[in-house]
Amino acid sequence: MAPLRVGFVPEHFSTPIHFAQAHFGLDATLIPFPSGTGHMITALRAGEIDVGIGLTEGWVAGLGKGDARPEFGDGGYRLVGTYVETPLCWAISTGAKRAEIMSVDSLKGGKIGVSRIGSGSYVMGYVLADEHNWLVPTAGAGTAHESAPPYSDFVVLNTFANLRDAVNSGAADFFMWEHFTSKKYYDSGEIRRVGEIYTPWSSWKIVAATGLVGDPRVDELLAKLDQGIAYFNENQEEAVKYISTVLDYSEEDAREWLKTVRFPEKTAGVDPKVVESTVEILVKAGVLVQGKGMQPSAMIAKTR
Structure with missing residues (x-):
């Protein structure tokens, strides 16, 4: 089967993804989206990528608005994993x-x-x-x-x-x-x-195109990300070097960021309470409309 096409934001948060590919043989085509989660939603719905690693609020808003074209009535993707536990x-x-x-x-x-x-x-x-x-x-x-x-x-x-x-x-x-x-x-x-x-929520989630929910390649991707995260946690100096050279942040800022971020031990699955609270705040903020669009439970393909 063809490798998954994985969209990601090429910033410091992507370091464990790099480690998963560099050290643990992650078999995926990594496609950078410097313009962020909104662009990845468009790419998922257009069939240009299979998986996206991006911001919780972008994914939830994209499904909750229910404004996709008719051919993407199912929203085009589902939440399958958690990438970052800390707020942004x-x-x-x-x-x-x-x-x-x-x-x-x-x-x-x-x-x-x-x-x-x-x-x-x-x-x-x-x-x-x-x-x-x-x-x-x-x-x-x-x-x-x-x-x-x-x-x-x-x-x-x-x-x-x-x-x-x-x-x-x-x-x-x-x-x-x-x-x-x-x-x-x-x-x-x-x-x-x-x-x-x-953000009043954990900041990064992993989504897969609706047609790929349950695909073993997605499970394999999540397992490789787990390995990349474990390596990241155990090799912080290598992380600092990568962030401060390849990703063009200062060494000082890379070290400060490391103090603020926490990745999960297991990326598979999403806590329904996180999505419910995100929807609640987005309704209050005027981004989503109560009772319209996809409900929180329907957004999640894998719970934790």
């Missing part, structure tokens, strides 16, 4: 010289840069708005999902480089991206940090 710290960034933007409060009603509609950077914009009480119900609305948009525009920019350019040109006022990936550009002075927000 999203840094909130603006342009280096945007003197009018000095605090998170000044972002209300502004232009938010996102990689794609439905991506983690898009979803977290609503979570941020909910935390700061920016979701104002529209006339006659009785629930949060009928709120007016908290921002004047969602500017779709695809890549991290485009997001950084946009906040400096004024095309967008701010964007959110993972803390350590952003930090290098704070240190260089290219962009400026405004604040941060943590």
Whole structure:
């Protein structure tokens, strides 16, 4: 059988995937998606990849919205595994010289840069708005999902480089991206940090195309990832070297990140309570609509 095509985000979190292939013979074609989870959802539904390793909120929102084309009425994928147990710290960034933007409060009603509609950077914009009480119900609305948009525009920019350019040109006022990936550009002075927000859920999940649920190759992939994670935990210096050379982070930032992240011993399966709480928060934040779209239990192919 052909090797699985596995989409992943080529950042520091991908180190155990690299170790699984380098040291344990992971037989898969690894396809980088620097623009993130939203792009992987599109690729899964188009049959371009078989498995995706990405952000919890992106996967859950993609299934929960129920807005796929009719031929993807089943959502196109299911949750099969857990890749990271810890929350993700999203840094909130603006342009280096945007003197009018000095605090998170000044972002209300502004232009938010996102990689794609439905991506983690898009979803977290609503979570941020909910935390700061920016979701104002529209006339006659009785629930949060009928709120007016908290921002004047969602500017779709695809890549991290485009997001950084946009906040400096004024095309967008701010964007959110993972803390350590952003930090290098704070240190260089290219962009400026405004604040941060943590996901209220464990941050990374593994999904498989619906037609591959139960395929033994998926089980083998998860087992190889377990080996890569165990190696990562036992060989932190090798991880630091890889992250600070191949992935272009500083050694200092790589070591700091290692203190904050925890991968599971076993990647197979997803805790239904995590998905239920994610859906609950996304409904409250206005990303999903109560009672519409796929229900949490239907999103999960493998429970733990």
